[in-house]
Amino acid sequence: xxxxxxxxxxxxxxxxxxxxxxxxxxxxxxxxxxxxxxxxxxxxxxxxxxxxxxxxxxxxxxxxxxxxxxxxxxxxxxxxxxxxxxxxxxxxxxxxxxxxxxxxxxxxxxxxxxxxxxxxxxxxxxxxxxxxxxxxxxxxxxxxxxxxxxxxxxxxxxxxxxxxxxxxxxxxxxxxxxxxxxxxxxxxxxxxxxxxxxxxxxxxxxxxxxxxxxxxxxxxxxxxxxxxxxxxxxxxxxxxxxxxxxxxxxxxxxxxxxxxxxxxxxxxxxxxxxxxxxxxxxxxxxxxxxxxxxxxxxxxxxxxxxxxxxxxxxxxxxxxxxx
Amino acid sequence: xxxxxxxxxxxxxxxxxxxxxxxxxxxxxxxxxxxxxxxxxxxxxxxxxxxxxxxxxxxxxxxxxxxxxxxxxxxxxxxxxxxxxxxxxxxxxxxxxxxxxxxxxxx
Numbered sequence: 001x002x003x004x005x006x007x008x009x010x011x012x013x014x015x016x017x018x019x020x021x022x023x024x025x026x027x028x029x030x031x032x033x034x035x036x037x038x039x040x041x042x043x044x045x046x047x048x049x050x051x052x053x054x055x056x057x058x059x060x061x062x063x064x065x066x067x068x069x070x071x072x073x074x075x076x077x078x079x080x081x082x083x084x085x086x087x088x089x090x091x092x093x094x095x096x097x098x099x100x101x102x103x104x105x106x107x108x109x110x111x112x113x114x115x116x117x118x119x120x121x122x123x124x125x126x127x128x129x130x131x132x133x134x135x136x137x138x139x140x141x142x143x144x145x146x147x148x149x150x151x152x153x154x155x156x157x158x159x160x161x162x163x164x165x166x167x168x169x170x171x172x173x174x175x176x177x178x179x180x181x182x183x184x185x186x187x188x189x190x191x192x193x194x195x196x197x198x199x200x201x202x203x204x205x206x207x208x209x210x211x212x213x214x215x216x217x218x219x220x221x222x223x224x225x226x227x228x229x230x231x232x233x234x235x236x237x238x239x240x241x242x243x244x245x246x247x248x249x250x251x252x253x254x255x256x257x258x259x260x261x262x263x264x265x266x267x268x269x270x271x272x273x274x275x276x277x278x279x280x281x282x283x284x285x286x287x288x289x290x291x292x293x294x295x296x297x298x299x300x301x302x303x304x305x306x307x308x309x310x311x312x313x314x315x316x317x318x319x320x321x322x323x
Numbered sequence: 324x325x326x327x328x329x330x331x332x333x334x335x336x337x338x339x340x341x342x343x344x345x346x347x348x349x350x351x352x353x354x355x356x357x358x359x360x361x362x363x364x365x366x367x368x369x370x371x372x373x374x375x376x377x378x379x380x381x382x383x384x385x386x387x388x389x390x391x392x393x394x395x396x397x398x399x400x401x402x403x404x405x406x407x408x409x410x411x412x413x414x415x416x417x418x419x420x421x422x423x424x425x426x427x428x429x430x
Binding site (some may be wrong): 010026029030035036038046107138140159183185187188189190192194196197207209210211223225226232266278287310322 | 332335337338339341351384386390391411417418421425
């Protein structure tokens with residue numbers, strides 16, 4: 001088990017006032033809230049900050065934690081000294097309505113159901129109620145899928161880790177693999193609900209549901225906006241000027257795209273209905289990017305000079321460059 | 324209740340934008356009361372089609388919207404009016420991020 005430096009996590013000094021701790025927590029909670037933050041480790045950080053605040057906001061738990069001493073460093077291998085909690089009195093029930101099963105082993109050992117403050121802890125409450133029946137908790141997770149998974153409605157194997165309390169009240173990480181058929185045409189930010197795959201029911205109540213929120217993996221070729229798919233297509237100046245038929249990738253395979261004569265760089269050409277499927281399927285937009293051949297040989301340079309003469313009146317930068 | 328179909332795969336309910344939910348269904352999925360959801364509609368967090376609550380029809384992504392609203396209120400102590408603003412800004416940020424990604428890829 002690794003020592004956790006709750007002060008470092010909240011970015012406050014060990015002699016911070018309760019107000020300073022509260023302010024630091026609120027700022028970090030806003031910064032790392034998984035619904036708001038885009039940082040990859042937002043959820044982990046949010047939980048860590050919540051755990052730190054759970055201890056430091058409570059003067060009694062904070063005093064007990066401080067008593068471990070300041071010689072510990074974050075991440076250092078940690079065993080609580082015997083009788084480390086001696087002499088501290090805790091108010092029963094004054095603990096937390098937070099779900100302690102999401103907290104670390106470190107927290108669990110000190111403040112969890114079998115820790116010295118079990119009577120005050122949130123863990124282990126569930127089995128205590130006789131004759132009580134309730135539906136299990138709903139669980140939430142994000143999954144990354146490919147655009148092709150959505151386009152084709154593929155079955156994906158999803159690995160999930162869920163913190164759970166075992167019968168002794170210890171936090172255990174339960175790993176499981178679910179085979180999920182991705183609905184055809186699902187888009188980023190949408191959810192699928194797996195009925196009865198959430199937390200177990202209490203007292204024989206039904207299990208909760210598992211909500212999986214979908215995000216797309218970055219794609220080698222395509223970007224996506226809603227159901228519309230975007231592809232950048234480099235073309236030669238003569239294809240753009242004269243028009244051409246160019247094979248392009250779509251999610252459904254290659255199709256021939258007609259580049260109209262006189263096309264310009266940045267021009268968007270639409271392939272109707274070639275985006276993600278749906279009642280109104282998305283479109284694929286192909287954005288042209290004209291690439292000029294390098295003038296690395298004398299002949300090439302000569303050719304560009306001839307073009308310069310041939311198009312002497314052509315000045316696309318007029319009015320912008322001050323020419 | 325295992326939630327598994329005969330083929331051993333979980334029963335999947337796609338909360339996509341082509342599916343609609345009544346107020347009662349939204350209550351069941353979000354575990355909120357009708358009063359709480361009506362309050363969310365009044366504050367502009369949700370925008371159902373239909374006149375009276377019994378006629379309301381919510382696009383299924385409303386489930387996630389309610390879940391996020393509940394988390395923002397619980398975790399960050401945002402009030403309901405603030406939640407409506409945050410949700411609108413989050414929608415806008417998502418759209419802008421997609422746009423930026425498309426533009427960056429075209430460089």
